Amino acid sequence: MAKQAELLQGTLDLLILRTLELQPLHGVGISDRLEQVTRGVFVVGPGSLFPALHRLAAQGWIEGQWTELENKRRIKVYGLTASGRARLAAEKRNWQKIFTAMNRVLAEES
Amino acid sequence: MSWIKSFKTLYQLVFERRRVEKELDAEVGGYFEILVERYMEQGMSREEAQRTARIKFDGPEQVKQQVREARMGAVIEATLKDVRFALRMLRKNLGFTAVAIFSLAIGLGATSGIYSIADALLLRPLPVPNASGVIALSSVTDQLLPGLNAISYPDYVDLREHNRTLRG
Numbered sequence: 613m614a615k616q617a618e619l620l621q622g623t624l625d626l627l628i629l630r631t632l633e634l635q636p637l638h639g640v641g642i643s644d645r646l647e648q649v650t651r652g653v654f655v656v657g658p659g660s661l662f663p664a665l666h667r668l669a670a671q672g673w674i675e676g677q678w679t680e681l682e683n684k685r686r687i688k689v690y691g692l693t694a695s696g697r698a699r700l701a702a703e704k705r706n707w708q709k710i711f712t713a714m715n716r717v718l719a720e721e722s
Numbered sequence: 723m724s725w726i727k728s729f730k731t732l733y734q735l736v737f738e739r740r741r742v743e744k745e746l747d748a749e750v751g752g753y754f755e756i757l758v759e760r761y762m763e764q765g766m767s768r769e770e771a772q773r774t775a776r777i778k779f780d781g782p783e784q785v786k787q788q789v790r791e792a793r794m795g796a797v798i799e800a801t802l803k804d805v806r807f808a809l810r811m812l813r814k815n816l817g818f819t820a821v822a823i824f825s826l827a828i829g830l831g832a833t834s835g836i837y838s839i840a841d842a843l844l845l846r847p848l849p850v851p852n853a854s855g856v857i858a859l860s861s862v863t864d865q866l867l868p869g870l871n872a873i874s875y876p877d878y879v880d881l882r883e884h885n886r887t888l889r890g
Contacts, residue, residue, distance in 0.1 A: 639753045658753050659780035663792035670796035676749075688749045 624664050629700040636691035673699045732797050750782045
């Protein structure tokens, strides 16, 4: 596993929303997807994932739905709501702003 | 906005505690179950797999506690946001605020005023000694204005002077 980076405060929401934009997923699915896409840089454990999921659900940005798998196991699959989509767009713009500003500071010639 | 949602969360927090807890338990439990199965596929025994999952991440109980705190926090945050928003709007529309407060004041004042009168007239006994012994007298005439059955002052004096049935 590659070295893990510390998650920036507030980026977890964006990561989750973006992951759910592609397809509805349950808890393990979200962790797996994030770990895969970031090649193991972001490992989101249940201790931060579930509180974030419930916080996002309370805001109405995502919605949980109980689904039954073939092996009779019931899992809660989260999907993006309409307001979640709007929120994601806003967070993406915000992130772009931070990203650009950060890079400008770091690229400044001394 | 999101106030319907936060009301729902609050409702669940207060009235559907058991169901929410059960769901949370199933959700977090399911997560750990999947992890444990993965470790078992790697050749661990069930106990070993459970222990590894617990060591790698927080235990299910801690996770659930963190979720509870996050939910509570979201409700409080949303409520505070609504209150702040309301206060800001009130300050922005001073005219509206004044009218609203004025109508509320008038409404409350009128209601309690009317009630005080009704209370004194209808609900409480008359403020005299032996209030239940007080009677109302009226005269009956077969002519003139119907409904006008007051007693004239001379009649009253007569009644008072010659009364043997009533006290006072």
